[in-house]
Structures are given as structure tokens and as C-alpha cells.
Amino acid sequence: MLRIANLRGVFTGEGFAKMQGRRPCAEDCGFREGPLDLICCPTSGRIVDLVPTGRASTFPLTDTLDGSGLIATSAWIDSHTHALFAGHRSTEFFARWAGKTYREISDSGGGIHNTIRDTAAANATLAQDLEHRLRQMLAAGTAVVEVKTGYGATASDERRMLQIIADVRHRPGLPEVVSTYLGLHTVPRDVSRSTHVASMTAVVEEIAKNQLASFVDAFPEQGFSTLEESRDFLEAGRRHGLGIKVHADEITDMGASLAGIRLGAASIDHLEHISDAAVTALRDSPTVATLLPATSLFLGIGFADARRLIHAGARVALASDFNPGSAPASDLQLTMLLAASQLMMTAAEIFCAITYNAAGALGFDATHGVLATGKAANIALWKTSSPLSVASNIEGLEQIIIQRTRPIAVVVRGQLSVGEISSDCERPPQ
Numbered sequence: 001m002l003r004i005a006n007l008r009g010v011f012t013g014e015g016f017a018k019m020q021g022r023r024p025c026a027e028d029c030g031f032r033e034g035p036l037d038l039i040c041c042p043t044s045g046r047i048v049d050l051v052p053t054g055r056a057s058t059f060p061l062t063d064t065l066d067g068s069g070l071i072a073t074s075a076w077i078d079s080h081t082h083a084l085f086a087g088h089r090s091t092e093f094f095a096r097w098a099g100k101t102y103r104e105i106s107d108s109g110g111g112i113h114n115t116i117r118d119t120a121a122a123n124a125t126l127a128q129d130l131e132h133r134l135r136q137m138l139a140a141g142t143a144v145v146e147v148k149t150g151y152g153a154t155a156s157d158e159r160r161m162l163q164i165i166a167d168v169r170h171r172p173g174l175p176e177v178v179s180t181y182l183g184l185h186t187v188p189r190d191v192s193r194s195t196h197v198a199s200m201t202a203v204v205e206e207i208a209k210n211q212l213a214s215f216v217d218a219f220p221e222q223g224f225s226t227l228e229e230s231r232d233f234l235e236a237g238r239r240h241g242l243g244i245k246v247h248a249d250e251i252t253d254m255g256a257s258l259a260g261i262r263l264g265a266a267s268i269d270h271l272e273h274i275s276d277a278a279v280t281a282l283r284d285s286p287t288v289a290t291l292l293p294a295t296s297l298f299l300g301i302g303f304a305d306a307r308r309l310i311h312a313g314a315r316v317a318l319a320s321d322f323n324p325g326s327a328p329a330s331d332l333q334l335t336m337l338l339a340a341s342q343l344m345m346t347a348a349e350i351f352c353a354i355t356y357n358a359a360g361a362l363g364f365d366a367t368h369g370v371l372a373t374g375k376a377a378n379i380a381l382w383k384t385s386s387p388l389s390v391a392s393n394i395e396g397l398e399q400i401i402i403q404r405t406r407p408i409a410v411v412v413r414g415q416l417s418v419g420e421i422s423s424d425c426e427r428p429p430q
């Protein structure tokens with residue numbers, strides 16, 4: 001067992017689960033004042049106890065980390081990334097300033113088409129680049145990363161991407177990885193749309209059978225795929241036991257959010273142009289509304305209306321949308337800062353959005369996103385200078401969000417994965 005000893009405090013997030021991640025408030029962050037010890041099992045990857053420091057453990061301890069002066073939270077969960085790619089699209093930024101829209105860049109063979117070409121040509125380095133990016137995300141506090149495909153021109157390219165994700169995810173010292181088959185992203189320029197959609201849909205069964213993905217995802221948008229094509233593709237995923245995610249209403253309101261909710265999607269993502277009907281439907285739905293403010297920043301488009309969604313009672317998550325074109329930043333610190341400064345979200349709402357609700361967006365909020373006995377031992381340790389007490393604790397979280405603080409250490413599945421932290425503190429009695 002691993003004991004993280006003498007913690008200054010712990011934000012358990014237990015109130016989020018009680019409220020199903022709706023309208024999170026400071027109390028829901030579940031602050032417990034230290035000194036406390038968190039005890040984790042590296043074999044099961046779960047938390048086995050949270051006890052006052054000094055209390056004898058009934059579990060045999062093999063390792064102890066000194067948590068003196070530190071606070072613990074659930075490590076972050078990034079539920080929407082396109083982290084498997086090659087090349088860069090820096091020039092597109094400057095093309096946009098010259099007056100071209102995202103759609104015009106894509107229509108002229110740039111945008112996603114560029115990344116598809118670069119990714120196809122970069123066979124040998126893809127896995128290595130993905131591993132490197134995952135390590136960077138982990139160092140910034142993210143212990144679970146969803147990785148989408150979507151940069152393969154053909155179904156066999158997409159399968160190859162999924163295989164690369166499957167190979168990389170088992171390497172040691174990385175975040176947990178959730179794999180999503182984004183079969184309907186963009187249509188290659190030399191293929192008819194109906195042919196492309198049919199071939200991408202035809203491999204869903206095989207992908208599910210070989211457990212190469214947990215989710216299917218589509219991007220219904222003008223110039224990409226229609227709502228009907230996306231619905232057929234997503235339903236194929238559901239038939240074969242995969243969860244559903246949708247890139248919904250980013251550029252135009254196509255009714256994609258409402259369609260996703262009705263299909264039982266784990267999350268609908270983007271939502272810059274979501275309809276009133278869809279917002280109302282989210283109030284009574286377990287579907288998570290995932291906002292991606294870094295994309296709005298980089299594309300220079302309006303931000304999603306987080307206050308409208310939270311006020312309506314929707315479950316709101318935040319994710320990076322990390323990709324080389326519209327969101328070339330993998331750190332959730334930027335996303336959190338934008339949520340505070342542009343989406344007017346409170347620290348409690350942001351904390352819930354990148355832990356418990358992000359876990360909901362990946363369909364595993366029963367095990368992830370809360371620090372409690374039996375839950376996943378994915379823990380970030382932070383140093384803050386804010387006063388912390390049960391009566392007034394939210395300042396610590398506000399400091400982490402606004403100052404883009406990096407964690408002192410991150411534990412993934414009960415094992416220290418990154419960070420320099422002393423393990424020479426005196427062992428408590430066993």
C-alpha cells in the first residue's frame with residue numbers, strides 16, 4: 001500500500017456525486033482539513049482509506065510519501081483530445097488573420113486535411129509523439145486522457161491509429177487513456193462522402209469486437225458530415241456496445257446536441273450554438289455538456305454559454321480539445337483559466353468540470369473523479385499559500401486555477417507517476 005502522509009487538506013469532491021455534478025457549489029468540493037493520510041492500493045489502483053494522520057493502518061504499507069504542507073485533489077481528467085497527430089498548422093493562424101475562415105481553410109485542402117496528410121506520412125514517430133504528449137499532460141496534473149482518432153483518410157488508417165493508442169496506453173508511467181473512434185471527422189477530398197461514411201461505419205463492429213475503442217464520435221457540421229450520416233454512424237457504435245460522443249453545434253446549430261442527447265451520448269461537446277431545446281433536455285439527462293474554451297480562444301469565435309447551461313441544471317465538463325489546428329495547447333490550466341475569465345465559472349464549477357463531470361463524459365463517474373474509499377487512486381498534490389480551513393477553503397482551488405499552478409506530484413492508479421516528493425518521512429506505526 002502507498003500512504004500519502006500528513007496532508008494539509010483534501011478536496012474529496014464527494015458533494016459532486018451527491019448532486020450528480022449539477023450546479024456545483026463550494027460545499028460540494030468536500031474539503032477535509034488535515035493532517036490526513038490517503039492510503040492507496042497500487043494493485044487495484046484504488047483508494048483504500050482516508051484517515052487522520054497517525055492513526056494505525058490496518059493495511060500493510062510498502063511506501064510512504066511525505067504530503068506535509070500539500071493539499072490533495074482528484075487529478076484532472078481531459079475528456080476530449082485529438083492528441084494523436086503529426087505536423088503542425090501554425091500557418092493557419094496567420095491565414096485566418098488574412099481573412100480566411102476555418103471552413104474556407106478546410107475547403108481549400110488545409111485544416112484537418114493537412115493533418116491527415118502529415119499523419120499518414122509519419123508512421124514511425126506517431127507512437128513516440130503521443131507518449132511524449134501524454135507525459136506532458138500528466139506533469140500538468142491530468143491522470144486520465146481521452147484520445148480520439150480522426151486523422152486517418154481511410155478506415156484502415158483509422159484502425160491503425162486505434163492500434164497505436166492501444167499500444168501506447170500500456171506503457172508505464174502514463175495517464176490512463178480512453179480511446180475514441182472519431183470515424184466521421186472530415187471527408188477526404190478524393191472520395192465521395194457516401195463512400196467515406198459507409199466505409200467508416202463498416203468497421204465499427206470489428207473495432208468494438210477487438211476492444212480498440214470505448215466510444216464512437218462524429219462531427220456533424222456544414223462541409224463535414226450531415227446529421228443523418230452522423231446519427232447512423234453513432235447508432236452503429238451503440239449497437240456494438242460502444243459509448244457515444246458528438247462534436248455538436250460548434251460552428252452552426254444543426255440540431256446535433258439534441259440528437260446526441262436522444263441517442264444517449266455520454267457527452268456532447270463544443271456547444272457554442274446549442275439550442276434552447278437542447279439546453280432544457282440536458283437538465284433531465286445524464287449526458288454531459290463538455291465545453292472547450294481553448295478552441296474559442298484560438299479560433300477567435302464566441303465562447304459557449306456556461307452560465308446558461310449550469311443555470312439550467314446541465315452537467316458541465318471542461319476539456320482541452322488539444323489538436324494541432326484549433327487548440328494547440330494540451331494543458332488544462334489554460335482551459336481552467338479561460339473558464340474562470342471568459343465562461344464566468346466559479347472555482348467549484350471548474351473543479352467539478354475537470355474531475356467528476358469529466359469522468360461522466362467518459363462514462364466512469366462511478367469510479368473516477370472523487371477521492372473516496374473504493375474510487376480510483378488518481379491524485380494530484382498541490383502547494384498553495386492560501387489559508388485553508390473547513391469554514392473557508394475555496395481559496396486554495398482558486399489559486400490553482402488562476403495561477404496556472406503545476407502539481408508537486410501526480411499519483412495514477414495508486415502509483416507515483418510524476419513529481420519530486422520526499423519519501424523519507426517517518427513511517428507511521430503499522
Ligand SMILES: [Zn+2]
Pocket residue numbers: 080081082247321
Ligand atoms: Zn474535437
